[in-house]
Structures are given as structure tokens and as C-alpha cells.
Amino acid sequence: MNEKQEEKELSDLPFRNQDLDIEQRVNDLLNRLTLKEKFKLLAGRHRWETKPIDRLGIPPFLMTDGPHGVAPHSSGGKECTYFPVGICRAASWNPELSFQFGKAIAEEVRDVGSHMILGPGVNIDRTPLCGRTFEYQTEDPYLNKKLAVPVIKGVQGERIAACIKHYICNNQEKNRYTYSAEVSQRALEEIYFPAYKAAVEEADVWSVMGSYNKINGVYGCAHKRLLKDVLMDKWGFRGFVVSDWNATHLIDNPEECIKAGLSLEMPRAKHYKRRYLKEAYSQGKFTEEELDEDVRRLLRVMCLVGIFDDPKTLPRGSRNTKEHQNLARKIAEQGIVLLKNEDNVLPIEMGQVQKIAIKGTNADRELAEGGGSSAVKPPYEITPFKGIQKKGGNKIEIIDDVSEADFVFLILGLDHEEHNDVENSDRESLELPKDQLDLIDEVSKTNENIVVVLINGSPIKMESWINKVKAIIEAWYPGQEGGHVIADIIFGDINPSGKLPLTFPKQLADSPAHITDKRYPGNEKVFYDEDIFVGYRYFDKEGIKPLFPFGFGLSFTSFKYENIQLDKTEFSGDETLTVSLDLENIGEREGAEIVQLYIQEIEPKIKRPEKELRGFERVFLNPKQKNKIQFEITKDALSYYDENLKSWTVDAGKYKVLIGSSSRDIRLESNFNYKE
Numbered sequence: 028m029n030e031k032q033e034e035k036e037l038s039d040l041p042f043r044n045q046d047l048d049i050e051q052r053v054n055d056l057l058n059r060l061t062l063k064e065k066f067k068l069l070a071g072r073h074r075w076e077t078k079p080i081d082r083l084g085i086p087p088f089l090m091t092d093g094p095h096g097v098a099p100h101s102s103g104g105k106e107c108t109y110f111p112v113g114i115c116r117a118a119s120w121n122p123e124l125s126f127q128f129g130k131a132i133a134e135e136v137r138d139v140g141s142h143m144i145l146g147p148g149v150n151i152d153r154t155p156l157c158g159r160t161f162e163y164q165t166e167d168p169y170l171n172k173k174l175a176v177p178v179i180k181g182v183q184g185e186r187i188a189a190c191i192k193h194y195i196c197n198n199q200e201k202n203r204y205t206y207s208a209e210v211s212q213r214a215l216e217e218i219y220f221p222a223y224k225a226a227v228e229e230a231d232v233w234s235v236m237g238s239y240n241k242i243n244g245v246y247g248c249a250h251k252r253l254l255k256d257v258l259m260d261k262w263g264f265r266g267f268v269v270s271d272w273n274a275t276h277l278i279d280n281p282e283e284c285i286k287a288g289l290s291l292e293m294p295r296a297k298h299y300k301r302r303y304l305k306e307a308y309s310q311g312k313f314t315e316e317e318l319d320e321d322v323r324r325l326l327r328v329m330c331l332v333g334i335f336d337d338p339k340t341l342p343r344g345s346r347n348t349k350e351h352q353n354l355a356r357k358i359a360e361q362g363i364v365l366l367k368n369e370d371n372v373l374p375i376e377m378g379q380v381q382k383i384a385i386k387g388t389n390a391d392r393e394l395a396e397g398g399g400s401s402a403v404k405p406p407y408e409i410t411p412f413k414g415i416q417k418k419g420g421n422k423i424e425i426i427d428d429v430s431e432a433d434f435v436f437l438i439l440g441l442d443h444e445e446h447n448d449v450e451n452s453d454r455e456s457l458e459l460p461k462d463q464l465d466l467i468d469e470v471s472k473t474n475e476n477i478v479v480v481l482i483n484g485s486p487i488k489m490e491s492w493i494n495k496v497k498a499i500i501e502a503w504y505p506g507q508e509g510g511h512v513i514a515d516i517i518f519g520d521i522n523p524s525g526k527l528p529l530t531f532p533k534q535l536a537d538s539p540a541h542i543t544d545k546r547y548p549g550n551e552k553v554f555y556d557e558d559i560f561v562g563y564r565y566f567d568k569e570g571i572k573p574l575f576p577f578g579f580g581l582s583f584t585s586f587k588y589e590n591i592q593l594d595k596t597e598f599s600g601d602e603t604l605t606v607s608l609d610l611e612n613i614g615e616r617e618g619a620e621i622v623q624l625y626i627q628e629i630e631p632k633i634k635r636p637e638k639e640l641r642g643f644e645r646v647f648l649n650p651k652q653k654n655k656i657q658f659e660i661t662k663d664a665l666s667y668y669d670e671n672l673k674s675w676t677v678d679a680g681k682y683k684v685l686i687g688s689s690s691r692d693i694r695l696e697s698n699f700n701y702k703e
């Protein structure tokens with residue numbers, strides 16, 4: 028048979044038939060594979076792909092980093108859009124924007140010829156020192172899931188696989204390859220599971236990345252209970268589990284991974300070398316049925332992304348488009364947080380100043396290509412200096428002598444060097460680097476009009492200098508359009524609306540993970556002894572005042588909250604309680620407010636957080652505009668995980684609904700009862 032005939036024959040095989048049901052295609056393909064070919068599919072090659080099976084025309088399945096832009100190291104060095112990092116997108120509290128982001132990054136993945144994005148990263152911000160805080164989203168499980176789900180839906184709507192990571196409890200970089208997170212089932216259920224559970228149940232995520240670390244003594248990639256029993260059997264995950272890169276190296280043998288449900292060992296075979304698999308199989312250490320279950324999952328996602336389909340029938344890709352660049356700008360506009368604005372120095376009227384000075388380590392630094400696996404190589408990156416310079420044009424003179432300036436902009440923060448915001452190392456302090464502290468000191472001696480812009484991806488301690496500056500803008504790593512957005516905020520073309528997705532503590536010792544060394548950094552074991560009291564849950568419980576609380580962010584306008592109404596004062600079973608309130612923009616400028624809804628159980632039977640986020644809505648209002656905002660509360664919003672019952676439950680009793688502009692700025696509240 029000549030090549031043409033061979034191709035014709037292959038193309039007629041059922042697994043290539045796009046009109047067939049996915050499961051029929053998967054079964055047909057699986058049944059055609061030899062044992063050796065199944066082994067071959069279980070391990071990667073060339074760092075970013077699976078091995079082809081030429082006999083059946085199975086091409087490599089390609090995957091690429093990273094969570095805020097297609098990485099050059101996994102796309103043949105290609106330039107791609109550098110979106111704002113995860114924590115910046117999270118600070119927008121905007122699920123629709125997360126969906127748009129997912130769609131856009133998937134278009135770029137498609138354009139570089141890949142099939143899966145290794146993101147979103149959703150590990151909970153348990154310690155502010157974690158080197159990858161910038162890549163992740165939040166300290167709160169509800170916000171985490173509400174933002175992860177739309178990213179995944181946006182990605183997979185383009186028939187690109189999302190790969191939610193790192194499952195699970197990879198909440199620090201220190202000793203990441205070896206530590207065991209010693210964590211209670213309740214903390215797993217209430218804090219660490221929710222984003223992954225929702226990713227499966229609400230977004231049908233097609234891939235999950237197993238973490239480097241152990242959880243209660245078992246490595247993430249060999250964790251049968253968390254992978255097979257929970258992720259697959261309990262939640263219904265139908266995609267495939269891929270190891271983090273080299274995450275299987277300290278696992279004892281292949282059969283543990285096979286039985287746990289690890290479908291793909293990356294970047295190359297360690298345990299899944301064919302001779303090891305053949306030996307373990309021949310010794311009966313795993314069955315062909317167990318092997319088939321793992322292979323089937325990978326084949327299923329290959330079919331879902333259309334790897335066997337006519338490329339003309341697949342969504343088109345696009346990269347570095349104006350549309351993606353505008354989206355990057357929009358995410359920064361909504362994710363940048365105004366932390367301080369004394370005497371309303373901001374926004375600055377263009378005609379109000381003639382001379383400004385712009386100083387600081389991060390003033391004109393391009394930071395996209397750092398951070399580790401989340402690096403991006405953008406076609407350009409507008410630094411804060413360039414953004415302010417362009418905005419000021421010939422109307423504002425940028426001078427060197429700070430004592431002569433009407434305003435001094437100090438562009439400070441961190442970077443992606445070791446012990447900053449970077450993978451595989453954690454920060455060692457919450458302080459800004461000493462040279463930056465000295466700069467603030469120095470400048471404040473000759474000019475009181477200091478505006479600090481922070482370029483960073485994790486909380487900064489400010490006690491020693493916050494009173495020396497008039498305004499503070501938390502700009503995170505705001506993507507390639509960031510400099511324009513910072514300038515737009517400074518000069519008032521954008522009204523900042525971001526809210527902190529994690530607590531900024533006054534000092535590290537106030538953070539729950541830093542009460543004892545065994546909690547952090549730990550050693551072989553990291554004891555999650557704070558249990559469910561992560562982030563604001565802990566600060567509330569201990570009555571500690573944070574520097575800036577979860578959910579905090581200022582605006583150039585003000586909002587009035589009034590007239591909270593409950594459609595009933597008691598509900599039971601599967602009924603819904605409707606909470607409404609009026610929100611009015613009482614300032615002179617349009618702006619967006621993120622209304623937050625927290626639930627508090629009054630006199631709970633067991634230890635519970637004082638309040639937990641159970642709803643939020645981003646509301647844009649013109650000056651003097653008033654909108655009615657409505658939330659639907661079900662018993663899920665009241666529930667907690669009972670370790671004795673080994674299930675979620677709700678107690679009858681008294682509850683309070685708290686409506687806030689931040690977790691520490693509750694504007695309205697009302698009581699209600701829940702009865703069985």
C-alpha cells in the first residue's frame with residue numbers, strides 16, 4: 028500500500044471521525060494501541076510535548092507555559108502578549124474579564140501551534156512570602172473559584188485545554204520538591220479544594236497539574252486519594268493529570284503513579300520509561316485496565332482539542348493583536364489598586380503641574396521575561412516611566428532635581444530575582460529593598476509630594492515609610508500596557524477600582540503561617556496549623572488590624588450603601604434568600620465599586636471564621652447614579668465541612684449578612700435565620 032493509500036486508510040478510522048461521539052472516538056483509538064504504544068504516550072519528550080504514534084497518525088500533544096502569557100521557552104521563543112499577572116487580574120474581581128483573558132490567551136496558544144496552556148495557577152496565598160504569589164490569585168477560596176472557572180471556560184471555549192495548577196497545597200516555593208503539607212481535611216475542603224472542585228464541576232477542566240510537594244506524606248503526583256478518589260471519582264474529572272516538571276523524581280515507582288491516575292509524566296520519562304513500565308506490568312504491579320484509564324484520559328483531551336480534526340474546523344488563533352493588547356490594558360485598568368490618596372493628591376490635573384521627577388528601581392524596567400516558568404516575551408513593554416513620559420508629553424517637564432519637582436513619582440517594588448517574586452524561591456522579608464527605603468527617606472527630606480507606585484506581586488510592609496508619602500498605587504506586574512495605565516490613573520483618565528485579593532499585613536509576624544517555624548517554612552513537613560484561618564479569616568479571629576485588609580481599594584469617587592433588604596428573615600432547605608441594597612455614586616466622577624457580601628454565623632457550634640466571602644459584584648456607576656444590587660443566598664453560603672460527619676453541613680441558627688466595601692469596611696448588615 029503506498030503512502031497515499033495509507034493516509035486514506037488512516038483518515039477513515041472512526042477516531043478521526045468528527046461526527047462521532049468523543050467517547051466512541053476515544054474507545055476506537057484506545058483499542059488500536061499496542062501495550063508498547065500506550066506506554067509511549069505516558070511520558071513527554073522535548074520538554075513540551077507527548078510522543079507521536081506514527082503508525083496511527085497520532086501527532087505530539089503540545090503544551091506551553093504560562094498563566095499570564097504564552098512563554099517563549101515553550102513556544103520556540105515567540106513574542107506573545109504579556110497580560111497582567113494573576114494577582115492583578117484577580118484584583119479586578121471581574122469574572123467576565125477573566126473569561127475574556129482565558130479566550131485571548133487560548134487564541135495565542137492556538138496561534139503558536141500548541142494544544143494546552145499550563146495555567147491558571149490557583150494556589151491559595153497562605154504566606155505572603157511565597158515566590159509565586161504574583162502568579163496566583165487570592166487568599167480566599169470563593170474569589171479563587173469565581174475567577175478560575177471563567178478563565179478555564181474562556182480557554183476551553185477555543186478548544187484549547189486549560190491545566191489548572193498546582194494540585195495541591197503548593198503554597199510555598201521553599202523546599203517545594205520535598206515538603207509535605209500537613210493539612211486537615213476541613214482546611215482542604217474549605218480553603219484549598221474549592222477552585223479545583225469548581226474547575227471540574229463548573230468548567231469541565233481538561234487537565235490538572237500534580238504538584239511537586241507531598242500532601243500529608245504522599246507526593247501530589249502519586250496521591251491516589253486526592254487524584255483518583257477525590258478529583259476523578261468524587262468530582263467527576265474526565266481530563267488528564269500531568270505531573271509538574273520532574274515532579275515524579277522522588278516517587279518510588281511507576282505503579283504508584285499509574286494507580287493514582289497520573290496520565291503524563293513531564294518533561295520526560297523517569298518512572299514511565301517503557302522498560303520500567305513493562306517490568307512493573309509483567310510483575311502484575313498494575314493492570315492493563317488501570318493503564319487504559321490513564322491513557323484514555325489523555326486521548327480524550329487530544330480529541331477535545333481537535334488534534335485529529337480538520338484544522339479548518341477549529342477556532343482560529345491570533346497573537347499580539349490590538350484586541351489582546353487592549354484587553355491587557357483593560358485588565359490592568361481594573362486590577363491596579365489605589366492604596367493611599369492623602370489630601371486627594373491624585374488624580375493630578377495636567378495643567379496643575381509643570382515639573383515632575385520620576386525615580387526608583389522599577390521606573391523604567393521591563394520585567395515580563397522574569398519569574399521562572401511564567402515568563403513572557405512581549406513585542407513591547409510600556410514601563411511606568413515611558414507611560415508617564417508619553418502622557419505628560421510636552422506639557423510636563425521631567426526633571427532630575429526632586430527638590431524642584433511639583434511631584435515626585437517613586438516607582439518601587441520587587442522584581443523576579445531570587446527571593447523576590449520568582450519561582451523556586453520565597454521572599455525572606457516583606458520590606459522593600461534597603462536602597463528603596465533610603466530613597467524614600469532621602470526624597471521626603473526635600474519634597475512632600477511623593478507618589479509611590481509599587482511594581483510587585485506580593486504584599487509589602489510599609490510601616491517605616493507610609494507616612495512620608497501622599498499616595499500609593501499598587502500596580503502589581505501590570506502587563507505590557509501597564510505604564511500607560513499607571514499614567515492614566517495618575518492623571519485621572521482612569522478611576523482605579525481594584526481591590527486587594529489578599530491581606531497586606533503590618534508585619535510578617537501577624538500572618539497566620541508565620542506564628543511558628545513549623546507552619547512556615549517548616550522542614551520535611553509544613554504544618555498548616557492555622558487550619559481554615561487563612562488570610563483575613565485569621566486576622567478577624569485574632570482581632571489583628573492589617574495594613575490593608577482583604578477587599579480594600581480606594582477610588583477617585585465615593586459610594587453610598589443604603590437600604591439593605593432581605594426578602595425573608597428566615598429560610599430553610601433549598602430555599603433562596605434574596606439580599607438587595609442600593610449603591611449610589613455620590614462623587615463627581617464615574618467609577619466602579621466592588622460590593623462584597625460576607626456571611627457570619629452567630630454563635631456557631633464549632634470554630635468558624637468571623638465572616639466569609641460569599642458574593643461580590645463589580646458595579647460601574649456614573650456620578651449620582653444609584654443602582655439596586657441583588658445577591659441570592661442559598662444554604663451553600665452557610666455551610667462548613669464537618670470532620671466528624673466527613674461531609675459539608677449547615678447548622679440551623681442565626682446568621683448575619685455583611686455588605687462591605689472591604690472585609691474591614693462593612694457598610695450594611697442584616698440578620699436572618701436558617702432552619703433545617
Ligand code: GLC
Nearest residue numbers: 092145192193271272400450
Ligand atoms: C515548573 C512550574 C510549572 C510549570 C512547569 C513547566 O516547574 O512549577 O508551573 O508549568 O514547570 O515549566
